[in-house]
Amino acid sequence: MGLFKFLKEKFGKKKEEQSVEASKEQKSLDKYDKGLEKSRKNFSNKLEELTKRYKEVNDDYFSDLEEILIEADCGVNFTLKIIEDLLDYSNEKDIKDPKAINESLVDRMFLNYVKEGSNIKNELSFENLPEVLVMVGVNGVGKTTTIAKLAKRYISKGKKVLLVAADTFRAGAKEQLTVWAGRLGIDIVSGNDNEDPASVAYKGVSKGLADKADLIIVDTAGRLQNKKNLMDELKKVSKVINKLINREPECFLVIDATTGQNGVLQAAAFKELINVTGIVITKMDGTSKGGIILAIREELGIPVRFIGLGEGFDDLEEFDLDKYLYGLCSGLIKDE
Amino acid sequence: MAFEALQEKFSRVIKSLKGQSKLTEKNMDDMLKEVRIALLEADVNYKVVREFINSVKEKALGERVFDKLNPSEMVVKIVRDELVELLGSDNCTLNYNKNKPTIILLVGLQGSGKTTTCAKLANLMKYKLKKKVLMAACDVYRPAAVDQLAQLANQINVDLVNMGTKVDPVEIAKKAKEKAYNDHYDVLLIDTAGRLQIDEKLMDELKNIKREIGPEEILLLTDAMAGQDSVNVATKFNELLGLTGVIMSKMDGDSRGGAALSIAHVTGVPIKFIGVGEKINELDIFYPDRMAERILGMGDVLTLIDKVEQNIDEKEAKKSMNKMMEGTFTLDDMLAQMKQVQKLGSLGGLMKLIPGMPKVSPEQLEKAEKDMKEFEVIINSMTYEERMHPEILKNSRKTRIARGSGKTNADINRVLKRYESAKEMMKQMKNRSKKGGPGFNPNMFR
Structure with missing residues (x-):
């Protein structure tokens, strides 16, 4: 079954149902719809335009297609390969209808995602308590804000959450997290300026263990992935926590959706060093691109677990591929 | 550093072109294709890339590069000039008011x-x-x-x-x-x-x-x-x-x-x-x-010079230069030199500015910086006399220094070895300048 049909069947009819579950689903779907508005305009609306402009696909069509993909930050290699495959497909099967080509394009783009995505649990499991989550990422991606949003999410699920401010480098970082802890009414452990982050993490997790917290979220300083000494520091943080809880902590890499091809390098570098268990994509609402989601999955196989679809406290959604695709392609789907 | 990968790509394209005796429209297209992918991978906007490639091609054809002696170099020059143009050709500073904030x-x-x-x-x-x-x-x-x-x-x-x-x-x-x-x-x-x-x-x-x-x-x-x-x-x-x-x-x-x-x-x-x-x-x-120029692998010598001028303490530099010339180069001098270099910011950033240096791996750079720190610890554990006359360092002294600095005897030997080779280099430079040749050979980085 083509992806379009699948999505249409899954989401197209939901509106008649009235149950609480269903209305919650619809609300979440609406968030995706709104958060991905810009991306949709850039991606599916452009594809749609293309099908209107061309009766039959030809070289110009494929070159336009290439432009759309690259402009969505899908990555050069990824794009060139997919275009080549489509060309072969078009020639072999003698398919010249732009709509059919586009459908095949979307199928191809998300094939790997669909194949591997079914058994991934986005939510933290809380199988072993306390759950410890380390947040990492380059500078300015929104780590601290995301922590606040995640904390809120789990507080409202009745969990006892503790924040640990292990960003002892950037001016104002611990103050920023302290403000959030205050607003959320939860405890925070923070270190002194320039204190070894591993020692702050140690103190924080120890307190969490003593206080019987359900979830301990550790904030770390932003670091560019090519700064080896800073990356090693992260390894130490992870090691210290490992010693305290006798297992690897969860570790989310936060990536800004407006990042270009460097996003893949970021994910690769962090993954090489520490056990990154998930990715959080932030600022998705602000960009018309976000092809980086595809590129990362394609090259590294780290699942995206949460996605920031707006600036509000509740706009951090669990990543749901089907909803994401629906939000991205709904224009194309409704058109059928 | 930013652009480095782009720089490597260009270098490779240019190298492959150098082997060819004659540039044809066909292999120029190949070259431009590589340039295009490199730019796209560097997150240059798709439309900008298209315009860039077109204008390079136009210029190359317009200047009849195929008839010239070094067609590939001509193309490189055109790519470079276009890049400069694209990056904005003015040396832009801020505008300051004279009499008000x-x-x-x-x-x-x-x-x-x-x-x-x-x-x-x-x-x-x-x-x-x-x-x-x-x-x-x-x-x-x-x-x-x-x-x-x-x-x-x-x-x-x-x-x-x-x-x-x-x-x-x-x-x-x-x-x-x-x-x-x-x-x-x-x-x-x-x-x-x-x-x-x-x-x-x-x-x-x-x-x-x-x-x-x-x-x-x-x-x-x-x-x-x-x-x-x-x-x-x-x-x-x-x-x-x-x-x-x-x-x-x-x-x-x-x-x-x-x-x-x-x-x-x-x-x-x-x-x-x-x-x-x-x-x-x-x-x-x-x-x-x-x-x-950095993109094209020519290095960024001007930035380097600026950086050196800003950070090097001129008196210090002169002093160690004189000492070098006198041939009395001590461990203290070596440490002072290292500190001067450290003042320039991270060694990694500096090395990248030197033409022909991009092959140094981040691990090597990191090691060099680590060495510096280690050397400082060790040298600081020595007595004044030891620092002035390292040749007196025998086993018992080495053991004492090792204990004092928390290192091993092998580490001390490494410092001394480095010192010997630095001294040797100084000597060579001294001799060269005596002969009237250039004291600093720019080719040593090539």
Whole structure:
């Protein structure tokens, strides 16, 4: 079954149902719809335009297609390969209808995602308590804000959450997290300026263990992935926590959706060093691109677990591929 | 460093071209194809790439490169010139007022580096340009943004207008302007909250600040890692506010920074500064020609020289130079030299500026820096006499030093070995300069 049909069947009819579950689903779907508005305009609306402009696909069509993909930050290699495959497909099967080509394009783009995505649990499991989550990422991606949003999410699920401010480098970082802890009414452990982050993490997790917290979220300083000494520091943080809880902590890499091809390098570098268990994509609402989601999955196989679809406290959604695709392609789907 | 990968790519393309005796339209197309992919991979905007490739091709054909002696070099030259053109061909500095405060407004998306850059600019203006600088904290939305700027202001000893987070940013800006005029500051730097270019309410706030205080410069912060969207961001900010310049942050990452090319090209707004590290003094002026040459693997000698001039203590350097010439080079001298080099910022950043050096791996660089620190610890554990006359160091002394510095005898030997080879190099340089040849051989880096 083509992806379009699948999505249409899954989401197209939901509106008649009235149950609480269903209305919650619809609300979440609406968030995706709104958060991905810009991306949709850039991606599916452009594809749609293309099908209107061309009766039959030809070289110009494929070159336009290439432009759309690259402009969505899908990555050069990824794009060139997919275009080549489509060309072969078009020639072999003698398919010249732009709509059919586009459908095949979307199928191809998300094939790997669909194949591997079914058994991934986005939510933290809380199988072993306390759950410890380390947040990492380059500078300015929104780590601290995301922590606040995640904390809120789990507080409202009745969990006892503790924040640990292990960003002892950037001016104002611990103050920023302290403000959030205050607003959320939860405890925070923070270190002194320039204190070894591993020692702050140690103190924080120890307190969490003593206080019987359900979830301990550790904030770390932003670091560019090519700064080896800073990356090693992260390894130490992870090691210290490992010693305290006798297992690897969860570790989310936060990536800004407006990042270009460097996003893949970021994910690769962090993954090489520490056990990154998930990715959080932030600022998705602000960009018309976000092809980086595809590129990362394609090259590294780290699942995206949460996605920031707006600036509000509740706009951090669990990543749901089907909803994401629906939000991205709904224009194309409704058109059928 | 940014652009490095692009630089490598170009080098490879150019090398493959060098082998060919004759450039034809066909193999030029191959070359341009590589250039195109390299630029796209560097996040240069798709449309900009297309224009770039077309204009390079046109020029190459127009100048009849096929008839020239070194057609491939001609193409390289054209690519370079076009790159410079694309990056903006002016050496852009800020415009300072003569008799009244110059007001600079920093704007941009969330997380692009406004607050850090605000402090870096203040630091540069205060200590390098000797200006009297005032900063204003107008980011009242992000928790603790004001605290962040306050801490930085304290660190660099610059005055700050801090009215907390309960006041309208437009009011803060107005108050800051008043203070800048009353107290005769040369520069007022205004930090604002990050915002999406499509957030009408917050964009209106910026428009209001602009209208109320009439800044001389409105600088947009963009992230060197930004993708294809950076052009839209810059275009929108420019449309609504009329930008006078761009500052590109996080250039010390390994992103290729193609956004720099796109933004300059599409908006025509010049890039004025680049952020090259997390330390407060790691802000550089942007030079399009240097950057283009860096892309092409020619190295960035001018930036290197600037850096050296800024940081090297001339007296120190002369002293050790004289000592070198006298042939009395001691362990202390070696340490002093190492410290001079360390002052230039991280060794990694420096090495990349030297032409022909990109083959040094990050691991090697890191090792070199680690060595320096280790050497310092060891040398500091020696007595004055030992440092002046390292030849007296025998086993028992070495064991004592090893214990004192927490190292092993092997580590001490490593220091001594390095010292011997440094001394040997000094001797050679001395001899060369005696013969009247150049004391410093630029080819030693090739």
